[in-house]
Amino acid sequence: MDFKTLKTFQTIVKYGSFIRAAEEMNYVQSTVTMQMQKLEAELGILLIERGKKFRLTEAGRLFHEQSLQIVKHMDQLQTNLSDLQMGDAGDIRLGVTEPTASYRLPAILGSFLSEYPKIRISVEIGNTPTLAERLHRGEIDLALCSAPDWSLELYFEPLFKESFVVLMPENHELAQQPLITPEHLRGHRLLITAATCPYRRKLERVLQETGSHPLDTMEIGSMTALQFYVESGLGIALVPEITLRPVLAGTTVRTLSGDLIDMTFGILSQPSEYPLSQASLKLYQALKQELSTG
Numbered sequence: 001m002d003f004k005t006l007k008t009f010q011t012i013v014k015y016g017s018f019i020r021a022a023e024e025m026n027y028v029q030s031t032v033t034m035q036m037q038k039l040e041a042e043l044g045i046l047l048i049e050r051g052k053k054f055r056l057t058e059a060g061r062l063f064h065e066q067s068l069q070i071v072k073h074m075d076q077l078q079t080n081l082s083d084l085q086m087g088d089a090g091d092i093r094l095g096v097t098e099p100t101a102s103y104r105l106p107a108i109l110g111s112f113l114s115e116y117p118k119i120r121i122s123v124e125i126g127n128t129p130t131l132a133e134r135l136h137r138g139e140i141d142l143a144l145c146s147a148p149d150w151s152l153e154l155y156f157e158p159l160f161k162e163s164f165v166v167l168m169p170e171n172h173e174l175a176q177q178p179l180i181t182p183e184h185l186r187g188h189r190l191l192i193t194a195a196t197c198p199y200r201r202k203l204e205r206v207l208q209e210t211g212s213h214p215l216d217t218m219e220i221g222s223m224t225a226l227q228f229y230v231e232s233g234l235g236i237a238l239v240p241e242i243t244l245r246p247v248l249a250g251t252t253v254r255t256l257s258g259d260l261i262d263m264t265f266g267i268l269s270q271p272s273e274y275p276l277s278q279a280s281l282k283l284y285q286a287l288k289q290e291l292s293t294g
Helices: 003-015 018-024 029-043 058-086 105-115 128-136 198-210 223-231 278-291
Strands: 089-096 118-125 142-146 155-162 164-169 190-192 217-219 236-240 251-256 263-269
Touching: 003 018, 003 029, 003 058, 018 029, 089 128, 089 278, 105 118, 105 278, 118 278, 128 142, 128 263, 142 278, 155 278, 164 223, 190 223, 223 236, 223 251, 263 278
Parallel strands: 089 118, 089 142, 190 217, 190 236
Antiparallel strands: 142 263, 155 263, 164 236, 164 251
């Protein structure tokens, strides 16, 4: 018994005619007749009474009722498989770092899922080293982050630079400086993120290269929380400019000289020998289009 034969039987019952069923399914009538004969032979029971008037046997009525759901589920399965193959359906596991997770991604995913409502996306927020390791192990499909440790042999496509500014209380003495240099940071409490954060590591390298070592630091585990600690007067911080829209009352922003701390951000994926699913590829292209500064 195959799916085509089941559909043929259901179509015969729907129209009450072998001829109408053959027309609907674009078969010759002999094909429909042969399929029914084969089906009845396989089941070892008569389903359709032979005569001038179409009529199901008792077994035929039972078979029709219980095979309806089988045909319905198989039709849905075929549709789902087709959608999956075309990339219109599927599950995507996306990793993303802050601040993109909170400030850029929601609008992008909203637009994407409106176009592809059958695609399901789970979002995991973490730092670049963690996301890169999870991608390497196959636990996520894509990541939006800064450039990872190249030892993992992943593919990174740069899309844009995350611009950083200096945030400080509006009554801070550095607020009188129109432009802040790394040297200005000496001697002031600097609020910094977790040790694994790439932004922090780059900041530390910049300060070491310039010889400006802050005498006082305070570690705050969340980059998006830094501005609230600045607001409370606990120190100054280098924060992504996008997180300061609007700038909190009682704080002010100054530009850091050059682009020393700006971070390149992009899409991280498996190397080419591990191709993306069609759904993941469509998301990749959407992210690239929306985030690229090209």
